[in-house]
Amino acid sequence: MKSRALLIAIIAVMSALLVWLAFFWEPIAPKAVTKVQPHSQLQLATTPQGGDFTLQGKNGPVALADFRGKVVLIYFGYTFCPDVCPTSLSLMAQALSSLEPAQRERVQGIFISVDPERDTPERLKEYAPFFHPAIIGISGSQEQLAAVTKQYGASYMKQKPNAEGQYAVDHSSVTYVIDPDGKLAASLPHASTPQQISDAIRPLLTTSGK
Amino acid sequence: MRNYLRHTILLLGALTLSTAVFAAEGDFTVTDAYVRAVPPGTPTSLAFMTIKNSSDADRKLVKADSPVAKTVELHNHTNENGVMKMRQVKEIIVKAKGQAELKTGSYHVMLIDLKQTLKEGDTVPVMLTFDDGSTKKLELPVKMPQTVMKMDGDKAMDHSKMKH
Structure with missing residues (x-):
């Protein structure tokens, strides 16, 4: 039992x-x-809306509208950034390099610095094309940057400086893909592969005849 | 049978010996180490590497030095809702019989206020100091991020994405 x-x-x-x-x-x-x-x-x-903006490059104002007819890749960062920004710009560069020359001519990379205190237009001109000649570096006043980051749903926050006065900037790491009509077509998360980036670019190049 | 036994004893002996030699050289092995090439005029760069700890105790990397930068710090990244936050850390733990990976989006040795531009092909001395006071001197190659990514392939990027 x-x-x-x-x-x-x-x-x-x-x-x-x-x-x-x-x-x-x-x-x-x-x-x-x-x-x-x-x-x-x-x-x-966040559902960013995107849209036009005008910021400052080394050779004068640069507007998103200057690149109508092209696919534009936008990345917000700062040049002091040792890891995240160079990684993202390298991935963007590899995506650009993977395109056929005729396609590449119709794609523009824009690196927007959210650290205008240190990132002068001269500095940005040295920095961005280092990764790929089709990437330019621009920035603007704090007000302009606040407006454009809001449009795209990007965020940034300056951190406390160290003893030497150097500081880091927390920032969202997203690659925004703009179609040839200037509309936000895709927001690619941090560490998107070159394949994922070029996959977002290619359909936009074929659908527009402008 | 006797032959087999002798082989086993020989093998065990060899293993013990090799471990002993290894331990004498230090508990740490560093692999996949490099310093990232930066655009001209850039004040910062970093070193990535994998540190293996062969000892039976958890150990810590507590300091790094390099003559190419005014300040060298240990840093970590966190990804909070898509916002990348870089912070200085006091130490990087290297688990017993384990490893610490210093890689993109995670830990790194940060080189601040560079005294020179670091170009691909250059070599940069970096010295690591661990919590037991032991040090490890490294001569690290300078590499473009693209070069490293091509070597790792897309798989590595997918892996790093998984982490976030």
Whole structure:
């Protein structure tokens, strides 16, 4: 009788285990899944509108409207940035290099510095084309930058300087893809591959005859 | 059978010996290390690397030095809702029998106020100091980010994306 009770107990435990395995056990750590979510949440929550702007380059004002007929890639960053910006601009450069020459001529990269205190137009002219000749560097006043980052749903926040007065700037790392009509076509999250970037560019080049 | 036994003993002996030699050289091995090439006039760069700890204890990288920069700091990145935040850290833990990866979007040795432009093909001395006081001198190649990405391929980028 005792052994029968034991048997029932074992069966009950095994059944419970089976139920748990079937319905609750997640072989993939749930942590890995939740980590990805902030990206998509940011994308949906901000829904940037994009739109025209005019900022300052080394050779005078640069407007988004100057590049009608071209696909424009916009990235907000700062040149003091040692990792995130060079990584993003290198990925953009590789995407540009992967295009056919005729396509590449119709794509313009724009690096917008959110750190105009240190990033002068001269400095930006040295910096951006280093990654690819089709990328220019521009910036503007704090008011202009506040307006353009708001249009695109980008954010930045200057951090406390160190003993030497050098500071980091927290910033969103997104590559914005603008179609030949000047409309925001896509916002590519940080670390998008050259393939993902060029995949976003190509359809925009074929659909517009302008 | 006897032959087999002898081989096993020889192999064990060799293993013990090699471990001993390795330990004498230090508990740390550094691989995939490089300094990033930067555009002319850029005040900052960084060093990436993988540090392996062969010892049985968790250890910490507490300091890095390089003659090419006025200030050298240990930094980490966090991605908070798509905003990349770079912060100085006191130390980088290298787990027992484990490794620490200093890579894009994560930890790095930050070189601040560069005294020279770092071009691809240059070599930069970097010295690491660990919590036990031991040091490791490295001569790191300077590489363009594109060069490194091409070597790693798209797989590596996908991997780094997974982390965020």
